[in-house]
Amino acid sequence: MKGKFTTALAALALSTGMATAEEVTVGMITTLSGGGAGLGVDVRDGFQLALDMAGEHNIRLVVEDDAQRPELAVQIAERMIQSERADILTGIIWSNLAMAVVPSTVAQDILYISPNAGPSALAGANCHENYFNAAWQNDMLHEGAGAYANELGYENTFIMAPNYPAGTDALAGFKRYYEGELAGELFTQVGQTDYAAEIAQIRASGADSIFIFLPGGMGISFMRQYEQSGLDLPIVSAAFTFSQDILPAVGSAALGVFNASQWSPDLDNEANVEFVAAFREAYGRIPSLYASQGFDTANLILSAAAKADVSDRDAFREALREADFTSVRGDFAWAPNQHPIQRVYIREVVEVDGEITNRIVGVAFEEHQDVHGENCAM
């Protein structure tokens, strides 16, 4: 009797499972206030747009602002896991916050899918089966900038980044491919707003070019001050410092800068053309690479949720590994450490119809994979 009852129940569960799949709760912890707000807002809006475009889906999205503070992010993660019963966490922009949240999250058998931060520690020895990065490993785009600096013939570059995990990854990534001399190397503070002291040192160093990694408001401040300094060295960078979230505020100072990216608004594939048009329609602005990463992250989760129940972690992970979605960046494949293998483009900042944006001018790497994966046991 009892056996029959459980069989019937199981059959019922199975049949309803087919019709309306189990709800997946996604907790998004991202930066919606302070100097880094533009990045988080774009990830959130890109993610939401993917859900809206999917029509019917079984994702429940819960969003909270981490104010770019690691301790707050940890509290929110705990609350999302305990009270919201989140199955998947996502959204973190900054690598220092990711380092604070991800290890304990994945250890509790909660999936973490990064739409942005990709610190080297989580790609290498501390990789985890529950951690996926849908954007890049931090070093990747900076490696592209380093390789392109060689192509541009730069021989004496001054390099600079903020003093936090993504900043050290950025300089390491650039130096891994750059073959010239270093005119100087500087760490600045996270959130720094005045770069006069740094600009003076660049001037005195005799550099022939500059590499910077200064995401969000830091990039705006640096570029505005650089423009007024009387220095006129070429700048090579990764997409973050010349992304659509800050280009309108930087203005013409950014024109002509080459930056490496896995994505660009003018990337000509069907999914991207549709995404850029829909994003402009929905939010009235050009999407940034952060928005594209939020969009891809949501579509990755949607693709897995259509195939497997999230309560069956093994099946859901397997579905995520299949990456059965169309990325707006074009080809997308996982490396064994669950970070993308992807093409890295070179973009140039240009003005199109009165708007300052990026345009693809070349390719730094085909099928690029991060170097930290070799330390990953997966």
Add this chain to the structure above:
Amino acid sequence: MSLALMLEQLLNGVQFGLMLFLMSAGLTLVFGVMGLINLAHGSLYMIGAFLCAAVAGATGNFWLGLMAGIAAAAAAGALIEVTILRRLYARDHLDQVLATFALILILSEGVRIIFGPFPLYLNVPDMLRGSVDLGITQYSRYRLALIGFGIAVAVGLWLLISRTRLGIQIRAGESDREMIAALGVNIRWLYTVVFALGAALAGMAGALVGAIQSVQVGMGEPVLILAFVVIVIGGIGSIKGAMVGALLVGVIDTMGRFLLPRAFATFMEPSQAMGVGAALASMLIYVLMALVLILRPKGLFPAHG
């Protein structure tokens, strides 16, 4: 290390210090005269920058924007004083901190609702663009103008405090609040004026600095922390102290960021020296503040003797 580099860094330090002075002058006046700790001073800085960017964007004229920024910050300051802070003078500092912290959150959210989460564009006025040749080095024309502006405001403020009737009342208010009320000075009006004056200075700093930094929500809080360091070093309530403290903080912070990594590089591997030097440089002004607190607990120029 060349003379040109030293000169440029010194100018950077002085310019940074003078902008800090604009922020700290208001903060120290409000604290000195009314005994009020105003954490929302940074929000007034933000309001100045946003209004300047919005008006400059709409009219294409930076100077109109600057005036709008100053006026908006002064008006916001007066409004906040009349509606909220007036009730807090009799309360202890903890209540004031709590209420003005709430004001930070409300004003930041308000600015975000009106202007959106993305940074605004504010450009340097045409006549101050580019750089000036100082003989041994190039220097940003706008930063030089900021130095001139800061000095002019400091002189104006000194004249106001030492030569005018309002200045006498402010100084009297600093030394003995009850007594000047008893002498028939309208203390409510005086408080509103002083608060609006402090707010206008903060708004001016925000608008001026906004043209070379990022005009964004939350831009005031890092500056606010530095302004508190300045007034603790200078002596709370003292304009002269705010000036000396601001210049000290500006020059020491700039020089520390520049010299410490180099000093460590003489005996360490360069990239390691860079990390250690940068970390230590960011602590330098707090070390200075701790030293001043140990040696002269009331600051370098205590207002109340």
